[in-house]
Amino acid sequence: MQRTNDTILKYMIKVDNITKSYGSIQAVAGISFTIQAGETFGLLGPNGAGKSTTIQMLSGLLRPDSGTIEINGTTDTTRVDVRQNIGTTPQAIALYEDLTGWENLSFFGKLYGLSGKTLKSRCEWALEFSGLSERRKDRVSIYSGGMKRRLNLACSLLHEPQVLLMDEPTAGVDPQSRNLIFENIQQIKLSGRIILYTTHYMEEAQRLCDRVAIMDHGKLLALDTVKGLVQTYGGKSILEAVFDREPQHLNGVHGKLEGTQFRAETQQPLETLARINALGVNLISLHIKQANLEDVFLNLTGRRLRD
Numbered sequence: 628m629q630r631t632n633d634t635i636l637k638y639m640i641k642v643d644n645i646t647k648s649y650g651s652i653q654a655v656a657g658i659s660f661t662i663q664a665g666e667t668f669g670l671l672g673p674n675g676a677g678k679s680t681t682i683q684m685l686s687g688l689l690r691p692d693s694g695t696i697e698i699n700g701t702t703d704t705t706r707v708d709v710r711q712n713i714g715t716t717p718q719a720i721a722l723y724e725d726l727t728g729w730e731n732l733s734f735f736g737k738l739y740g741l742s743g744k745t746l747k748s749r750c751e752w753a754l755e756f757s758g759l760s761e762r763r764k765d766r767v768s769i770y771s772g773g774m775k776r777r778l779n780l781a782c783s784l785l786h787e788p789q790v791l792l793m794d795e796p797t798a799g800v801d802p803q804s805r806n807l808i809f810e811n812i813q814q815i816k817l818s819g820r821i822i823l824y825t826t827h828y829m830e831e832a833q834r835l836c837d838r839v840a841i842m843d844h845g846k847l848l849a850l851d852t853v854k855g856l857v858q859t860y861g862g863k864s865i866l867e868a869v870f871d872r873e874p875q876h877l878n879g880v881h882g883k884l885e886g887t888q889f890r891a892e893t894q895q896p897l898e899t900l901a902r903i904n905a906l907g908v909n910l911i912s913l914h915i916k917q918a919n920l921e922d923v924f925l926n927l928t929g930r931r932l933r934d
């Protein structure tokens with residue numbers, strides 16, 4: 628992941644009004660977005676939102692029914708030279724269970740056109756990267772779910788692609804593997820590549836993505852930085868406090884006081900807290916619930932992200 632040169636920096640993805648139906652089911656209903664060079668872009672949405680279908684169109688596996696996808700100035704994403712600069716981590720793990728970790732990497736490396744010393748060194752790199760060097764000779768069938776996920780991700784990086792399409796790369800893994808995968812992705816981010824990351828975990832989108840598109844029923848409902856989304860659609864944060872005694876007055880602190888119990892809905896909970904501090908009462912308890920992407924989704928759709 629060393630190639631931080633001009634070829635990476637000029638990469639850009641433009642998606643213009645793409646649609647895709649499977650028979651009578653419209654999976655993607657006209658979406659548009661642009662991903663800038665070096666950006667990690669999140670598609671956040673519940674089951675069936677159309678995330679995988681979008682990824683498959685970007686990777687050249689499916690053709691849109693209408694609309695265009697432009698990757699690095701080219702609109703035919705099925706072209707071999709375009710696909711060679713894309714790495715896809717599929718949602719369904721794509722590994723050969725009867726082959727070892729090393730054999731899987733070697734197989735996928737060859738598919739990407741690697742051979743000889745380059746193939747060997749890239750496979751070594753991938754094992755190291757995914758923390759599986761010591762398990763290289765084990766068949767994948769005896770790997771844990773998290774190990775398979777990590778190998779699945781490493782396979783998509785062998786050919787050092789400029790664009791990475793990751794479809795729920797942490798699905799079904801334990802917290803330890805999830806953290807390892809996050810560290811891996813942070814490392815890839817630093818190399819300046821474009822990452823398109825789909826998830827239905829708002830914490831992941833919040834932690835990794837520069838910008839996030841909220842997707843539901845094949846459409847994008849909103850697109851912005853996490854901060855921007857929360858500011859526009861997240862509603863107010865809630866601050867609840869219990870004081871050691873009833874304050875004489877609230878001195879301009881906006882909120883509701885019942886005896887020693889205080890509750891405020893505010894865009895600026897920390898500012899409210901500072902004002903409370905000036906009231907001269909002590910806090911027995913304090914709870915602040917900051918608005919987050921879950922609230923954004925709830926406010927946009929009336930539903931929770933996870934059912």
Ligand SMILES: Nc1ncnc2c1ncn2[C@@H]1O[C@H](COP(=O)(O)OP(=O)(O)OP(=O)(O)O)[C@@H](O)[C@H]1O
Nearest residue numbers: 649652654672673674675676677678679680681827
């Ligand atoms: N091969 C297919 N044939 C028919 N319908 C499909 C096919 N693939 C997806 N769909 C349908 O298209 C819609 C979008 O599916 P898609 O897999 O793109 O959603 P997703 O956002 O990736 O969901 P998940 O979070 O569950 O992975 C769903 O209604 C799904 O049932």
Ligand SMILES: [Mg+2]
Nearest residue numbers: 678679680718
């Ligand atoms: Mg999916």
